[in-house]
Amino acid sequence: MYENGIDIPSHNASIKGCDHLLHILSLSPRRPQKFVLSYFSSIMKGMHHSRCLALLFAVLLGLFSLSSEREIKNQHRELKHGDSDYVFNHTLAITLAQYSSAVYTYDVSALFSWTCPRCTADKIKDFEMVEVIVDIAYCLQAFIGVDHNLNAIIIAFRGTQMLSIRNWIEDILLIKLDLDYPGLPGAKVHSGFYASYHNTRLRPAILSAILKLKNTYGNFSIIVTGHSLGGALASFCALDLVINSVEKDVQLMTFGQPRVGNAVFATSFNKYMPKVIRMTHQNDIVPHLPPYSSFFPKTTFRHFSREVWLHEEEVGNDKQLVEQICDDSGEDPTCSRSVYGNSVSDHLDYYGLVLTSDGSYTCKLISTDGNEEHNEGVEGDIRLSRNPNPTLFRQSS
Structure with a gap:
C-alpha cells in the first residue's frame, strides 16, 4: 500500500x-x-x-x-574500493541469500531434514545440516552446517517476521547506544541486538556445533549470514568468533541489516573483520535505521563497511540490476544513502528471493541489561542436532 x-x-x-x-x-x-x-x-x-x-x-x-x-x-563519485583485498562475489551473494531465505522456514522439522521448499534452491540443495536452534520466547532461529561446495561452515540467522515488521521498525528507530562492547574501548552498541546473540541459547549452541564440525572437517572457513535482525545477530556472531574464539577465517555477508553500533564500534569491527559484505537493496528502509547523522558521529549509530547496493538502473529501454560496490566509510553517500529508505517491500526481497517467514510468529526485540541468560531447557526452546557425516556426503556426490 x-x-x-x-x-x-x-x-x-x-x-x-x-x-x-x-x-x-x-x-x-x-x-x-x-x-x-x-x-x-x-x-x-x-x-x-x-x-x-x-x-x-x-x-x-x-x-x-x-x-x-x-x-x-x-x-564522492570517484571513490574506490579502499585497501581491502576482499572481493565481492556475485555467486556467493546469491548462495547466502538462499541460506538467509531458508532459515525463515517455519517447519523446523523440514528445515532440519533439509527438505523444505526453500532448501531445494539450486546453490544450497546439497547443504549438510548439523544443528537448528530456536528460541521461542524471543522469536530467534538459526542453523549451522556445512556447504561442501564452498568448503565452509555456514551459520544463518533468521530475521524479523512480516507480521511484526512495522512494530520492529518503530522499535529500532528509538533504540539507544546503551552498552559498552566488551574489550573495545569507546565502542558502544545496542544491548538488545547484543543480548539476542550473546545471552540466549544461540551462542552456546553455535560454538558447540562449530567445535564438532572442526573436529570432523578440520579448518574449514566460517561464513555467517542473515537478513534484517538476522544480519545484526550475524554481525555479533562473526565478531565473537574472531575475538573470543580466535577463528582466523571468518566471512560475513548480511542482507538489509540495521546499524548496530557507533563509529568506534564500526571501525573496530572492520579491523577484526576485513571480510565483510553488507548488502542493501534499492530503497530498503531497515539499513537506514537507527538514524545516523554526520553532525553527531560520536553519538549516533554508524554502519561498518563494505556495503554493496543493489538497485535498478535504466540501460536503454530496459532496467538492469546493478551491484554497486561502495566505499570503505560504511556510510557512502552515493549508495543506499543517496535515496530515501522508505520501502518495506525492498527489505523483503533480495535477488528475487522471499526473505520473510512462511508461517506465523509473534516476535519482540529483546530488552535486557545484558546480564540475563536463557538456561538449557527453557520451555519452548528447540535444539535439533546431529553429528556431521562426511561419508554420507561423499556417497551422494
Whole structure:
C-alpha cells in the first residue's frame, strides 16, 4: 500500500500523538522529506506523546543528515574500493541469500531434514545440516552446517517476521547506544541486538556445533549470514568468533541489516573483520535505521563497511540490476544513502528471493541489561542436532 508515494504496510488506525507537528514539517518545499515524514506519521498511531516526540527527533536527525549528504554526494563519485583485498562475489551473494531465505522456514522439522521448499534452491540443495536452534520466547532461529561446495561452515540467522515488521521498525528507530562492547574501548552498541546473540541459547549452541564440525572437517572457513535482525545477530556472531574464539577465517555477508553500533564500534569491527559484505537493496528502509547523522558521529549509530547496493538502473529501454560496490566509510553517500529508505517491500526481497517467514510468529526485540541468560531447557526452546557425516556426503556426490 502507498501513501504519498511511500511503500508501507496497510493499517486502519487513526493518527494520534504528534501528527500536528509532522503536518507542519511536511509543508516544507523539500517534497522527499514530506514523503518520509508521511511514512513515519503512519507508524506513530497510538503512541504515547513522549515516545512520539523521541521518534520525531530521530526522524529529523536522519532527514537533516541525508539532506547534507545529498548536497555533497557528487564530490564522492570517484571513490574506490579502499585497501581491502576482499572481493565481492556475485555467486556467493546469491548462495547466502538462499541460506538467509531458508532459515525463515517455519517447519523446523523440514528445515532440519533439509527438505523444505526453500532448501531445494539450486546453490544450497546439497547443504549438510548439523544443528537448528530456536528460541521461542524471543522469536530467534538459526542453523549451522556445512556447504561442501564452498568448503565452509555456514551459520544463518533468521530475521524479523512480516507480521511484526512495522512494530520492529518503530522499535529500532528509538533504540539507544546503551552498552559498552566488551574489550573495545569507546565502542558502544545496542544491548538488545547484543543480548539476542550473546545471552540466549544461540551462542552456546553455535560454538558447540562449530567445535564438532572442526573436529570432523578440520579448518574449514566460517561464513555467517542473515537478513534484517538476522544480519545484526550475524554481525555479533562473526565478531565473537574472531575475538573470543580466535577463528582466523571468518566471512560475513548480511542482507538489509540495521546499524548496530557507533563509529568506534564500526571501525573496530572492520579491523577484526576485513571480510565483510553488507548488502542493501534499492530503497530498503531497515539499513537506514537507527538514524545516523554526520553532525553527531560520536553519538549516533554508524554502519561498518563494505556495503554493496543493489538497485535498478535504466540501460536503454530496459532496467538492469546493478551491484554497486561502495566505499570503505560504511556510510557512502552515493549508495543506499543517496535515496530515501522508505520501502518495506525492498527489505523483503533480495535477488528475487522471499526473505520473510512462511508461517506465523509473534516476535519482540529483546530488552535486557545484558546480564540475563536463557538456561538449557527453557520451555519452548528447540535444539535439533546431529553429528556431521562426511561419508554420507561423499556417497551422494
